Amino acid sequence: MQLINNKGITAPQGFLASGIHCGLKKNNLKLDLALIYSNVPATAAGIYTKNKVKGAPIYITKDHLSNKKAQAIIINSGNANTCNGEDGLAKAKKMTELQAKALKLKANDVLVASTGVIGIPLNIDAIKNGIPLLTERLSKDGYEDAATAIMTTDTYKKQLAFEFTIDDKKITIGAMAKGSGMIEPNMGTMLSFITTDLNISGEMLQEALKESTKISYNRVSVDGDTSTNDMVLVMANGLANNKKIQEKDSNYYLFLEVLNTLNITLAKMIAKDGEGASKLIECIVYNTKSLKDAEVLSKSVINSPLVKTAIFGSDANWGRILCALGYSGININPNKVDLSFKSSVGIIDVCKGGMGLSFDEVKAKEILLNDEITIYINMNTGQYSSTAWGCDLSYDYVKINGDYRS
Structure with missing residues (x-):
């Protein structure tokens, strides 16, 4: 090809x-x-x-x-x-x-x-x-x-x-x-x-x-x-x-x-190219009990306004991601979740077993300042995986949609 x-x-x-x-x-x-x-x-x-x-x-x-x-x-x-x-x-x-x-x-x-x-x-x-x-x-x-x-x-x-x-x-x-x-x-x-x-x-x-x-x-x-x-x-x-x-x-x-x-x-x-977007977000959820679980969980993270705004602000606020997993409707075990952020400048682990890790905030900021961010989420409960794509939520999104007809 x-x-x-x-x-x-x-x-x-x-x-x-x-x-x-x-x-x-x-x-x-x-x-x-x-x-x-x-x-x-x-x-x-x-x-x-x-x-x-x-x-x-x-x-x-x-x-x-x-x-x-x-x-x-x-x-x-x-x-x-x-x-x-x-x-x-x-x-x-x-x-x-x-x-x-x-x-x-x-x-x-x-x-x-x-x-x-x-x-x-x-x-x-x-x-x-x-x-x-x-x-x-x-x-x-x-x-x-x-x-x-x-x-x-x-x-x-x-x-x-x-x-x-x-x-x-x-x-x-x-x-x-x-x-x-x-x-x-x-x-x-x-x-x-x-x-x-x-x-x-x-x-x-x-x-x-x-x-x-x-x-x-x-x-x-x-x-x-x-x-x-x-x-x-x-x-x-x-x-x-x-x-x-x-x-x-x-x-x-x-x-x-x-x-x-x-x-x-x-x-x-x-x-x-999402309206007003400055970053592509790729969310990879893996080791789930079913493909449907992985699909729903990854979309829940991508759709979260709080996750999207955190990525816009280059803030490694991983708790918002755990929150999005929790309200997805999928029966998860939060005590098994591992989470990392990655971009072209590196990767950083921020959560293991549902608990925060001590990580370098400066390095995390550098990673999240990139225009393409990957969120890795290991559910540690099965063998299925799914990837979803979204974007950050910026000030411009509101501006664009506030006067779309004019």
Whole structure:
């Protein structure tokens, strides 16, 4: 597996992309409409938010993916098209119809996603007027504009691509994602789009995406809020001409390994770019009685406002972590918990057997001043482990979310 620098969703064979400003965002310098297109029909799969309140695009995309096929995805930012009733559903469907007509496709072959402010009617005329230019600008170089057009409060584009080999065939997989706040996937205000030229059945693609999402996006939390519009979509157009993956054989697991690496990398990018964040927090909980225990405990620590503010202040206040473990709902033995902090400048043990150790506060401060912090938590009660990713909680988070609509 090899990382392809400065490449995204157009890295695989047969994929084009574009991004334009159509008028959904007030600032005419900000791109707000994106398109991903496969030159040939593709196998496709999706995973969606678990929030009971869902954006209109999710219902349309799920319906269009019932045959596990797609050829294009249109995405807008600046408006979530959520809580708009039947009008919202009609406009989400209209987006697919308009884009399908421009590409000479069936509407069912186009998927749709939206992100932005909730409860504001979508300006479908702006999208309608923008689609001709959006379609005209499709190109192999369009991945940069597309990745920019899906951003809301993100501070940088999140995209990457990998190459690997199956059956002596070069396989390429690319992706772009957005997410900065309301990130507690299952999933958060998070969109991720994956393209690959792999030849794989719809059933195996859906299974791989489901398994990969569990250990990547669903282990990220910025602020504990689960959004209404999240989705992860993948298209596989088969142009690499490998033998079609139709069962969980060695080739399937090789693909899953690459997919996991790609999605975990994107998940960490999202966590690090949390609204107002200055640090990425990685929490590794290990030696638990079950995988579920490890997952819940690690997320409880990542979600704790007191832990997040302590990390922001570079304060080795390990008691807050023990507290978060204690209210997680998991039956733990606090007298067995060991805890350490680590960053690029070193590692320090601060708690053993649920009790504080005498440690060098100056060294701890140096470790926690880094912009990527790992918290190691040994529960000493079993053999399972899980990793979750989050970020610190800074003054800027309140500023950003206090005037998000203005």
